[in-house]
Amino acid sequence: GQQLNQSPQSMFIQEGEDVSMNCTSSSIFNTWLWYKQDPGEGPVLLIALYKAGELTSNGRLTAQFGITRKDSFLNISASIPSDVGIYFCAGLSNTGNQFYFGTGTSLTVIP
Amino acid sequence: DSGVTQTPKHLITATGQRVTLRCSPRSGDLSVYWYQQSLDQGLQFLIQYYNGEERAKGNILERFSAQQFPDLHSELNLSSLELGDSALYFCASSVVGQGSQFFGPGTRLTVL
Numbered sequence: 001g002q003q004l005n006q007s008p009q010s011m012f013i014q015e016g017e018d019v020s021m022n023c024t025s026s027s028i029f030n031t032w033l034w035y036k037q038d039p040g041e042g043p044v045l046l047i048a049l050y051k052a053g054e055l056t057s058n059g060r061l062t063a064q065f066g067i068t069r070k071d072s073f074l075n076i077s078a079s080i081p082s083d084v085g086i087y088f089c090a091g092l093s094n095t096g097n098q099f100y101f102g103t104g105t106s107l108t109v110i111p
Numbered sequence: 112d113s114g115v116t117q118t119p120k121h122l123i124t125a126t127g128q129r130v131t132l133r134c135s136p137r138s139g140d141l142s143v144y145w146y147q148q149s150l151d152q153g154l155q156f157l158i159q160y161y162n163g164e165e166r167a168k169g170n171i172l173e174r175f176s177a178q179q180f181p182d183l184h185s186e187l188n189l190s191s192l193e194l195g196d197s198a199l200y201f202c203a204s205s206v207v208g209q210g211s212q213f214f215g216p217g218t219r220l221t222v223l
Contacts, residue, residue, distance in 0.1 A: 033211060042113065042201055042214035043154070088154065090212070098167045099144070099212060101154040 006089055006102030013079055014110050021105040022073040023089035031092035032065050032072040033099070036085045043088055047074070069094075079109045114138065115215035117202050123221045129190040132218045136183055136204030142166070143185040144212060145177055148199040160185055161207075192222045 006023045013019060023032070031050055035043035047058050049065035049072060056063055062075045072091070076083055089102040114137035124130055136143050145157040147170075156169035160179035171177075174192075179185040189196060199219050203212040 031211075035214075040199070040217075040219070042115075042203075042216045044113070045211055045213060048211040090154075098156055098159070098169060100156070101146075103153045 004089060004091055004100050004102040006105055008105060009103070010106040010108070012108045012110065015079060015081060017079055019076040019079055019083070019107060020073060021087060021089075022071060023091070023102045024071040025091055025100075026070070028069040028094050029091035030069075030094045031099075032063070033090040033092075034061075034063050034072070034074045035088045035090065037088060037104075038085050046087075076107075079107075081109050081111055083107060084109050113213040113215065115202060115204050115213055117200075117215035117218050119218060120216065121219050121221075123223065124192060125223055126192055126194060128192050128222075129188065130192065130220065132187040132189070132200050132202075132220075134185045134187070134202030134204075134215060136185070136202075137213055140204035140206050140213075141183065142205045142207060142210070143179055143183070144203040144205075145171075145185070145187050146201045146203065148201060148217075149195075150198075152198075154201065157187070189220070194222050196220065197222045 034046045037043040047063040052069045054065040060077045086104045090099045116135045118133045142161045144159045146154045157171040159167040177187045199217045201217045203214045205212045
């Protein structure tokens with residue numbers, strides 16, 4: 001099936017630092033979504049992107065839909081301890097109705 | 112709170128048994144998706160329903176089946192359970208078949 005490459009796999013950062021993670025695909029996507037998941041909980045939608053080149057912010061989070069439609073990145077500025085969790089990207093292929101999920105980026109923020 | 116509800120929250124059963132997981136989508140959402148998440152794994156798409164009809168199928172085993180009822184709630188049936196079926200099962204819903212998905216809190220299934 002479709003693979004989404006998400007990197008990095010894990011990050012350990014100091015509180016206050018900025019964070020960047022990205023997802024790439026071998027095929028074109030129509031929609032990119034970014035989620036955060038806390039242990040044992042359901043993923044929570046952070047940002048949705050629907051157009052190539054779109055740059056969207058949600059508080060300290062900023063995400064962009066790549067111009068090639070094959071990638072997306074998520075930035076977190078001035079990280080805080082509650083940013084800890086696993087971040088997933090998800091993409092909707094332009095050939096079907098299925099969302100594909102990245103393997104996740106585990107973020108640890110050191111106070 | 113995403114507005115998506117799932118029951119039960121926890122389920123412990125034995126190998127060979129059959130269980131049913133239930134999901135109620137957000138009000139107004141027509142599409143329901145089921146995902147499996149094993150320990151330290153990403154989300155594996157199982158199946159999608161849109162307004163009662165099966166829309167897309169992912170890596171769903173033949174021992175698993177699902178349906179969406181006229182009131183739009185959905186059930187995922189898992190039969191002949193194996194130890195490897197132990198996982199978190201999530202339901203998500205969206206307004207249309209290609210919109211942003213909102214996830215429920217999940218059902219943690221433990222097969223002993």
